[in-house]
Amino acid sequence: MRLWLFGLYGIVSTTAVAGERAIKKGLSDKTGLVSELEQFKDIEKYSPLDFEAFGGHEIRNLDKNLYEELFSHWENNFHFDYRILKSLKEDLEKIKAKKGTALNCGEGVLEELKPLQTLEDEGLSLEEIVEKLEKDLTEFADDDTVAINVASTEPSIDYDKQVHGSLEGFEKAIKENRKDKISASMLYAYVSLKNKIPFGNFTPSVGSSIPALKELAEKTGTPHAGNDGKTGETLVKTTLAPMFAYRNLQVLGWMGYNILGDLDGKVLSHEQNKRSKIVSKDKVIGKILGYYPYTITEINYFPSLQDNKTAFNFIHYKGFLGTKMKMYFIWDAIDAIVAAPLVLDIARFLNFAKKKGQKGVIKELAFFFKSPMETDVYNTHKQFEMLVNWYNSLR
Ligand SMILES: NC(=O)c1ccc[n+]([C@@H]2O[C@H](COP(=O)([O-])OP(=O)(O)OC[C@H]3O[C@@H](n4cnc5c(N)ncnc54)[C@H](O)[C@@H]3O)[C@@H](O)[C@H]2O)c1
Structure with a gap:
């Protein structure tokens, strides 16, 4: 090949x-x-x-x-x-x-x-x-x-x-x-x-x-x-979101905040270029759940991290008897x-x-x-x- x-x-x-x-x-x-x-x-x-x-x-x-x-x-x-x-x-x-x-x-x-x-x-x-x-x-x-x-x-x-x-x-x-x-x-x-x-x-x-x-x-x-x-944060999101669906838990909101350095991060620090990435990352939750909870998806340039991308995720969800609960995860990987x-x-x-x-x-x-x-x-x-x-x- x-x-x-x-x-x-x-x-x-x-x-x-x-x-x-x-x-x-x-x-x-x-x-x-x-x-x-x-x-x-x-x-x-x-x-x-x-x-x-x-x-x-x-x-x-x-x-x-x-x-x-x-x-x-x-x-x-x-x-x-x-x-x-x-x-x-x-x-x-x-x-x-x-x-x-x-x-x-x-x-x-x-x-x-x-x-x-x-x-x-x-x-x-x-x-x-x-x-x-x-x-x-x-x-x-x-x-x-x-x-x-x-x-x-x-x-x-x-x-x-x-x-x-x-x-x-x-x-x-x-x-x-x-x-x-x-x-x-x-x-x-x-x-x-x-x-x-x-x-x-x-x-x-x-x-x-x-x-x-x-x-x-x-x-x-x-x-x-x-x-x-689909390599990092979105991989985890699309692996985890089905769990909430299978257990009939209602996701109320999902925030994903990404920081990265390197050339990719520099290019994505420009609004025009960043937009297509955000759209790509943001829509997956709704596609899996069948409804669109409140979402925040952000990507920001953080020079000293170089290729070490870190993503903080916060999930707010509702369970039995209407009780609201939270889950957090951090993805911390070398992007390449x-x-x-x-x-x-x-x-x-x-x-x-x-x-x-x-x-x-x-x-x-x-x-x-x-x-x-x-x-x-x-x-x-x-x-x-x-x-x-x-x-x-x-x-
Ligand atoms: N985990 C990941 O790293 C990951 C996941 C999903 C998507 N991507 C995407 O993969 C791409 C590459 O990521 P990267 O970290 O290697 O970025 P990078 O900035 O290190 O590499 C991009 C390379 O493309 C070159 N380039 C830019 N525009 C070009 C053009 N029009 N024609 C030819 N070359 C061009 C640049 O000079 C650079 O060498 C990015 O678009 C990134 O968003 C990366």
């Missing part, structure tokens, strides 16, 4: 690559990988945990290589054993990103990641940008390639039926250079799906979730899934360590789906996402069952 990562030099991406290479070298076990569970044991036949190559697009530090970028994240976080880092140097130095696009990526990206190096800054039209992205991707890809978006979170873009509602409208907008209507994540999804490369969206950005790109996936027979990796294995999992399951002739949205991969496409199943337990059943029905 080959894996193309949009946002190649981020901490999630570099940690995913390092993890796969460390496992291959026998320097780490497979803890954290869902695809390595007993239930999926023969996935190895279709999508081995042995990636042949990694590549991707970036919009900064294009003179650097993946090892240098991993090292700079590591210096801030020490998120795994230094011996692993050292042993991967030679291998990871060979991986270099290609220039991507930051079209409509919002103030957070423009301000916090500068100086940016983007295709639009070369004065290219949308059509030329697409050509360039497509060239990079197809030169890298073989029949066993998957692409995943792990770039910074974009603001949501106003839905325009003319452009986003059909493939014809979308392609017309590209020809007409409608840069105001199309974002980087849409272009990444477009070039992947157009070339029959399964696409996973690990971010809350639009990606392949518009009708135009769903149509493209059906047309080219390509599987895709998203959006926004919980996210990176899922990137590898999603790639393996999407490749498996392609090999089994699946196309369009793979809703059974909902287990991996905060805002899964084309399903109302948000309950983690049910999502896991759905994943196992789907896998068994195809293998």
Whole structure:
């Protein structure tokens, strides 16, 4: 398998690559990988945990290589054993990103990641940008390639039926250079799906979730899934909320307050970029309970934490005889360590789906996402069952 990562030099991406290479070298076990569970044991036949190559697009530090970028994240976080880092140097130095696009990526990206190096800054039209992205991707890809978006979170873009509602409208907008209507994540999804490369969206950005790109996936027979990796606080929320439902306890209010540092935190400190993340995190409770209690969902930048995201949750609920009670939990994790294995999992399951002739949205991969496409199943337990059943029905 080959894996193309949009946002190649981020901490999630570099940690995913390092993890796969460390496992291959026998320097780490497979803890954290869902695809390595007993239930999926023969996935190895279709999508081995042995990636042949990694590549991707970036919009900064294009003179650097993946090892240098991993090292700079590591210096801030020490998120795994230094011996692993050292042993991967030679291998990871060979991986270099290609220039991507930051079209409509919002103030957070423009301000916090500068100086940016983007295709639009070369004065290219949308059509030329697409050509360039497509060239990079197809030169890298073989029949066993998957692409995943792990770039910074974009603001949501106003839905325009003319452009986003059909493939014809979308392609017309590209020809007409409608840069105001199309974002980087849409272009990444477009070039992947157009070339029959399964696409996973690990971010809350639009990606392949518009009708135009769903149509493209059906047309080219390509599987895709998203959006926004469910790795931490939301994983716990969607695992815990069903408990209140099963016990007929009424949730009155749920507050989730997240603090994080690092690049992701910096980008999310900008209101526009933060909005899409909050929407993604906030709606899950109502979807599970079938009613919408009062919720507060906040994310704030806290520089010294670096990648150590901490989420404080307070749940107010009502029990027997109308008595009100409370529950609290704190999730305290290294974001990249919980996210990176899922990137590898999603790639393996999407490749498996392609090999089994699946196309369009793979809703059974909902287990991996905060805002899964084309399903109302948000309950983690049910999502896991759905994943196992789907896998068994195809293998
Ligand atoms: N647990 C988690 O870490 C987690 C969970 C769910 C979703 N996510 C999402 O995954 C994404 C990556 O997270 P991260 O912690 O690695 O962030 P990061 O800031 O470390 O990495 C993002 C990378 O993307 C690059 N980038 C930004 N815009 C780009 C563009 N348009 N094209 C190409 N590259 C671009 C940046 O330069 C950076 O290297 C974020 O959107 C985040 O919200 C992370």
